[in-house]
Amino acid sequence: KKGGAVKQGVLSSSGKYILFADADGATKFADLELLERKLSKIVSKDGFGVAVGSRAHLVKTDAVVKRSFIRNFLMHSFHKVLYVLGIRAIADTQCGFKLFTRKSALYIFDNIHVEGWIFDIEVLLIAQYLKMPIVEIPVNWREIEGSKVSLVKDSIQMAVDLLTIRSNYFLGFWKVHDPLSKPKRE
Template identity: 75%
Template sequence: MLKETVEHLEGRKNSDKNFSYEIIVVDDASNDGTGNYALEFSKSNKGIELKVLTLEKNRNKGGAVTQGILCASGEYILFVDADGATKFSDLDYLERELNKIISKEGYGIAVGSRAHLVKTEAVVKRSFIRNFLMHSFHKVLYILGIRTIKDTQCGFKLFTRKSALNIFNNTHVEGWIFDIEVLLLAQYFNMPIVEVSVNWHEIDGSKVSLIKDSIKMAIDLLIIRLNYLLGIWKVNDYSSSLGKSKNE
């Protein structure tokens, strides 16, 4: 995924003198050598804009993404799973659609989506329990108020800087379900959201446990809903204090 990412971004940089980028690899206290691999990749590819953020304690996916985004300095901020399940060049599609919806306040989010793949062979062959849990999950999301986004969990989301920093300075959930809180906060701030179909393929070796993580996600959904309903989690507007990007 890193090689594909660099090739695409360097290609854009070479064709557009006004284009710049940075890549932030977040190593979530892993033991798989992610951080060292990224550093060695950087050494052998001089001139690329690559930073490695190594967390001393595992923060789970949501915590790792949050830390990476809060360290970002670009006008647009993309988070993407490192497993290569999505095609990085689809960033261009997200950026094009995002530019169409950005509000006058500078808000906007483009959500990568696999919803168009629901009838593919891979999905049809899923077990009954997996499909049952998937549909149950969507029913719960509908109750929570997320009714326009068909695929909330795709790890390929693009934000304007203002959107990203206002959302991720307010997040609390650090597990797999953090995407839901992100979208709920986006709705709270009335941020325009567009769902964009992306290329995606199943990656073997998923760390998600079907039953265990489904139960955990259901509990987290309930916690998110209750904490916001009861006012335990406050939402702050950081608009006036957000830093500008390095491109501004």
Template identity: 60%
Template sequence: MIRDLSFLPPTISNLVAESSVGKLLLYTSLFSAVISGLLLTIIYYSVLLVAHVPRQPLESEEFYRTVTPDGAISEPLPLSSLREPAETHLSVVIPAYNESGRIESMLSETFSFLETYLPESSGKAWEVIVVDDGSADDTSEVALRFAQARGETSGRMRVCTLAKNRGKGGAVNHGMMHARGRYILFADADGASQFSDLDNLLGQLQKVERNGRGIAVGSRAHMLKTEAVVKRSYVRNFMMHGFHSFLYVFGIRSVRDTQCGFKLFTRKAAVQIFPNMHNEGWIFDVEILILAERKRIPIVEVPISWHEVPGSKMELAKDSIQMAVDLVSIRMAYVLGIYHDGWHLDEVEYVSPAEKKKQ
């Protein structure tokens, strides 16, 4: 029992000393404070336990291969850095895991559109970066053979091969961190999105862009009652609606379709987001939006054309549960200060490895 009340202000000390009710209130308040502190500690360390720590790239993953002017496949060449000034108008990042059967069709659509949309005469250079996420098949070789067959010898096709699988979010992050474009798009390798919708995405992005920052999010939300979505399995649609409700509860309300794999960034927005990413799984799109909102980066949601493509790598039940757990941990990790959004790094000037050696 607490007998020494000298730590309280005199008026409160006298009141408590003279009143049994006052003592009860004091003990109740102290007990509540202890329990609250204990619960907060348990929550903090529970979130810390499940919070993701991104894998750092291996040395071999800091290189890419391309097709040389003589039509051969190059030796590994060093990748550029996102923090360097832009060298091209557009970069397209394509994460790919065991996509040898689908990626060639997607690349064909991508190159055909870009060659017309941004011809050499426009003076707006572009590049395509395929990030092979530790595939067990020959995804990297299929992409390189595609470039050879197309006579693509300008170096616009870059293939990065990760030695170990990182997850879709990790593969996207790797490509974004080494993109050279003023605008950077990431697009799924399955070709479910119509690539020509890039034109609309770019137009809408330029309307909301502020101080070089902006994000255009491709969206399928307008298709909820269309045949493409209605004909999907009941379980898949139930999971989709449940996930959207879960996102709403956790405050992700500015974008109706967070998971569409067709998102366009200004370079400055990418610099402020991707070096600060933590999650490398399916839920990484949500962390992008959380960071964008925390940094007040303008976001516009743009309807796109989309169709279901067989061969998804997602295991519906298992991955849906993992996404729900990850969503809670991401939100709480930012609230509790376990994750930081890197405000202090946003304007740091890039110093190349060569310059660092001179210093």
């Protein structure tokens, strides 16, 4: 699953910054420089920061306007649900182009539980919970034919996963832990 593969890759990565990008090439890698520049301006004193690529600026353009009615309806419904769940400051949570400081990546990805398409939401919820600075940056993007997303099936699964994420954190079954802390010996 996408989230599991990204988690494994991120936790195995090294470097000052860690990027994950969708493999279809819908976002131009030339935008990495823009994300890096913006991220470097918001990194906290303790080394946290997340830069989120965004397609929100494309909503009124051909890239989104030409989508089917049902696809646009589901997109707007999804954003309303996210607002209710507490993600209000990020317009495009699903863009597969995100850059993290190494410390942020370790904290976030060591804590994620969901491995499906919706894992981006858990990533951002953890970042918000830990009060990490987050910046959203418009990126160049184009829709790639042959998407692996099944509109109806994956929309239902995403809704179930959203409820799973929210209820498990709300009820305390899932907790955010510090991956850098060592267990205390007695």
